[in-house]
Amino acid sequence: MKRDEFDLRRREIVYLIARKAFQTELRDSGFWFHRDIRDNYYYASYLFAAAVDESLKAPFDKEAAKRKATGVLLNVLQLQDRDEKSETYGHWPLSLEPSPLEAKAHPLPAELMSVLMAYFFRTYASEFEPELRIAFAGAFRHIYASRFFVKGQKHFGHHDAKYTAAKLIYGQLFKDPELARDGHRELTATLAHIRENGMSEYGSLPWFWHWVQAFTAAWEMNEDPKIHGELEEMLDYLWNERSLYYLKGAWVGPHSRGWPHDMPKDSNVLFDYVQYGDFLLPEEMPRTEYAGVLFYEAPREARRLAMNRKEPAEVKRSARANRDSGGPIHKYVYITEHYAAGGAWERADEFDNEQLRWDVTLPLSDAEEDTINQAYFFHPGEGFADGDPRHQSGYAEVLYHRNAILALYPIPDGADSRVIGVLPKGRWLQEPRALFGQAENVYFSIHLMKEYRLEERKDRFEVTSGIGENGGAGGEETGDEEGSLSGGGATRSANGLAGANGIAMEVLSLEEAERLGIGSLEEFAELRGKAPIVFTVEAPGRLQADYTTLSGDRLRLALGESDKPARTVNGEAISFGEYRP
Numbered sequence: 001m002k003r004d005e006f007d008l009r010r011r012e013i014v015y016l017i018a019r020k021a022f023q024t025e026l027r028d029s030g031f032w033f034h035r036d037i038r039d040n041y042y043y044a045s046y047l048f049a050a051a052v053d054e055s056l057k058a059p060f061d062k063e064a065a066k067r068k069a070t071g072v073l074l075n076v077l078q079l080q081d082r083d084e085k086s087e088t089y090g091h092w093p094l095s096l097e098p099s100p101l102e103a104k105a106h107p108l109p110a111e112l113m114s115v116l117m118a119y120f121f122r123t124y125a126s127e128f129e130p131e132l133r134i135a136f137a138g139a140f141r142h143i144y145a146s147r148f149f150v151k152g153q154k155h156f157g158h159h160d161a162k163y164t165a166a167k168l169i170y171g172q173l174f175k176d177p178e179l180a181r182d183g184h185r186e187l188t189a190t191l192a193h194i195r196e197n198g199m200s201e202y203g204s205l206p207w208f209w210h211w212v213q214a215f216t217a218a219w220e221m222n223e224d225p226k227i228h229g230e231l232e233e234m235l236d237y238l239w240n241e242r243s244l245y246y247l248k249g250a251w252v253g254p255h256s257r258g259w260p261h262d263m264p265k266d267s268n269v270l271f272d273y274v275q276y277g278d279f280l281l282p283e284e285m286p287r288t289e290y291a292g293v294l295f296y297e298a299p300r301e302a303r304r305l306a307m308n309r310k311e312p313a314e315v316k317r318s319a320r321a322n323r324d325s326g327g328p329i330h331k332y333v334y335i336t337e338h339y340a341a342g343g344a345w346e347r348a349d350e351f352d353n354e355q356l357r358w359d360v361t362l363p364l365s366d367a368e369e370d371t372i373n374q375a376y377f378f379h380p381g382e383g384f385a386d387g388d389p390r391h392q393s394g395y396a397e398v399l400y401h402r403n404a405i406l407a408l409y410p411i412p413d414g415a416d417s418r419v420i421g422v423l424p425k426g427r428w429l430q431e432p433r434a435l436f437g438q439a440e441n442v443y444f445s446i447h448l449m450k451e452y453r454l455e456e457r458k459d460r461f462e463v464t465s466g467i468g469e470n471g472g473a474g475g476e477e478t479g480d481e482e483g484s485l486s487g488g489g490a491t492r493s494a495n496g497l498a499g500a501n502g503i504a505m506e507v508l509s510l511e512e513a514e515r516l517g518i519g520s521l522e523e524f525a526e527l528r529g530k531a532p533i534v535f536t537v538e539a540p541g542r543l544q545a546d547y548t549t550l551s552g553d554r555l556r557l558a559l560g561e562s563d564k565p566a567r568t569v570n571g572e573a574i575s576f577g578e579y580r581p
Contacts, residue, residue, distance in 0.1 A: 013292030018050030044072035090146025165214035198319030198581035203255035239298035243306035248363030252340035253333035257354035371425035411499035421463035436525035449502035
């Protein structure tokens with residue numbers, strides 16, 4: 001691909017954000033936003049970049065835009081803590097409440113901003129007014145003198161990545177060879193660590209993009225050929241990782257964390273748009289950062305893999321857990337042109353309890369309908385709030401096999417009994433304990449162990465199952481007698497886990513269905529409604545799901561006989577022998 005096509009998409013982002021920044025009125029404080037100082041810095045960067053780009057046709061007065069951007073940049077720089085005796089020397093506030101002048105400095109903004117500021121200065125300083133040039137230079141001196149980035153590597157995570165990039169950049173900027181060598185040592189160690197162990201921050205948005213931006217800025221500014229080569233190796237690794245889990249704007253597979261703009265819909269997509277460009281740029285851009293300013297072209301083979309999903313593929317990878325969870329995380333995802341299914345085999349207590357254990361992911365839609373692109377179920381855990389389908393509990397075990405997922409929820413007495421699901425917009429046919437749907441080019445078959453309630457929201461359908469048991473939220477639900485039909489399956493229950501629940505989800509593209517002679521959602525529902533699932537609950541605490549896929553594979557997920565779940569496909573136990581970092 002010609003570099004011009006990347007630049008065209010990058011400049012499109014610059015144009016759109018700059019236009020919004022120019023049209024948005026500043027508050028009396030001289031900032032657009034008080035929630036996060038970084039958003040002001042990003043908006044001002046885009047507005048300035050657009051104002052000084054002679055080739056960019058803008059629907060605003062460029063001189064006025066440059067003055068507005070310069071004013072905001074100066075306001076941001078002036079809030080830096082310049083007290084050498086302060087514990088937050090060199091830092092900026094995060095929130096600007098109750099007012100910018102009263103806001104307290106915070107260690108987070110400088111981590112990424114210090115790196116991006118150096119790149120922005122190198123790129124645009126020739127267009128700065130003297131006052132702005134002096135303000136940036138002063139900020140750099142305080143950043144360098146504060147040495148906030150001089151910390152030992154602890155977790156090889158996004159904090160360490162940004163500190164490493166800062167050492168490389170500021171070591172070069174202030175002609176400090178020891179600082180630059182320290183950054184180089186950490187770069188080498190980080191690259192070796194993630195190659196050997198995988199990324200502990202697997203599928204972690206927005207942290208992954210902090211890795212990309214920090215090392216891209218360092219790569220752009222670096223003047224040492226040896227370090228430059230290792231920075232390219234790092235960036236190639238990162239973009240290979242991204243491409244492995246890419247499906248038309250979506251990040252498939254499990255996530256160690258995610259914000260509301262990451263799940264249940266992939267919305268943090270600007271870097272993907274510039275790199276791959278195979279989906280429409282959405283109107284809402286919830287996290288701009290420097291997606292339109294920094295760019296590194298991914299390896300050709302990585303881009304080819306990401307953008308050509310004609311042949312289905314299984315991805316089996318492992319990673320050292322970000323937290324002390326007692327072992328590695330094994331990640332599985334089955335990727336096709338129209339959907340991906342999979343997740344993490346192990347539960348991990350990730351940052352803010354934001355692990356997304358499993359889901360079925362659809363490519364970002366080119367349709368006008370506002371809809372999420374992820375489908376999953378979970379038991380609510382610490383941090384959960386109604387309306388925000390994140391923060392899962394540890395009461396779940398899973399089995400993944402190509403386009404099918406089994407999940408069992410051994411919910412103990414006294415816990416919230418609800419299992420909550422989110423589904424994309426589309427056509428959904430309901431049975432007492434089953435759902436059959438079509439979203440985009442994919443059929444869904446979902447069997448539940450217990451009855452459920454389906455509610456339509458603006459951009460999704462929400463499912464709540466197991467209502468009212470164990471003191472959970474909602475009304476009442478009566479249990480079935482042994483052997484009774486359950487939405488196409490059977491539930492056999494005895495005294496045991498009263499709140500236990502289970503899900504079996506299988507998906508099929510319309511093309512795959514057509515090859516099997518299935519011509520409509522109704523035909524698909526009739527075929528998959530013929531008892532492919534049996535849930536069994538037995539005392540003491542035994543829980544089992546048996547499911548037969550459309551291709552005839554027999555899946556079994558059983559809990560209670562040992563400390564670990566028993567998972568088999570056609571009688572053979574699941575093995576992690578093929579998984580690698």
